[in-house]
Every structure is written in structure tokens, then in C-alpha cells.
Amino acid sequence: MKETIAEVLRRYKDRQVNLASEATINLLSSEIEAAILNRESKNKYPTKDDIEGYIVDQYNRNRPIEEHIKDSSEIK
Numbered sequence: 001m002k003e004t005i006a007e008v009l010r011r012y013k014d015r016q017v018n019l020a021s022e023a024t025i026n027l028l029s030s031e032i033e034a035a036i037l038n039r040e041s042k043n044k045y046p047t048k049d050d051i052e053g054y055i056v057d058q059y060n061r062n063r064p065i066e067e068h069i070k071d072s073s074e075i076k
Contacts, residue, residue, distance in 0.1 A: 001036060001039075004032075004035050004036055004039050005032050005035070005036075007035065008028070008031045008032045008035050009028075011031075012028070052071075052072055055072045055075075056069060056070065056071065056072055059072070059075055
């Protein structure tokens with residue numbers, strides 16, 4: 001989470017923002033909140049690559065190394 005907040009703050013590194021301003025505080029807090037929620041939603045649902053990797057791992061799990069596959073399309 002700390003890195004996500006740092007990413008948002010880095011976007012403002014070359015701007016002269018007034019942190020005493022309520023508008024600036026609201027803007028930054030909204031951006032940080034959106035970035036955190038976006039990160040959490042990405043982590044909540046598996047991607048196509050995650051599913052592909054899981055299928056390959058499960059297929060290879062109890063097979064000898066010479067029978068391992070690298071892609072689910074290799075499953076017969």
C-alpha cells in the first residue's frame with residue numbers, strides 16, 4: 001500500500017501543490033483512495049495468466065519432469 005501511495009505522490013513531484021489547501025488535500029486523498037481500490041480489485045480477481053499458470057502447475061504437479069508442459073494448449 002505504501003508503494004501505491006508513493007506512486008500517486010510522485011505524479012505531483014514537479015507541481016507546486018499547497019497542502020494547506022482543502023481542495024488539494026481532497027484531490028490527493030481521492031487519487032490515493034482510487035489507486036488503492038484499483039490495486040485491491042486487481043488482486044481480488046485472478047487474471048487470465050494466473051489461471052493459465054494454475055492449470056499448468058496442476059497438470060505438472062504429479063508428473064515426471066520430462067512430461068511437464070509449459071502451456072495449457074499442450075494438454076492432450
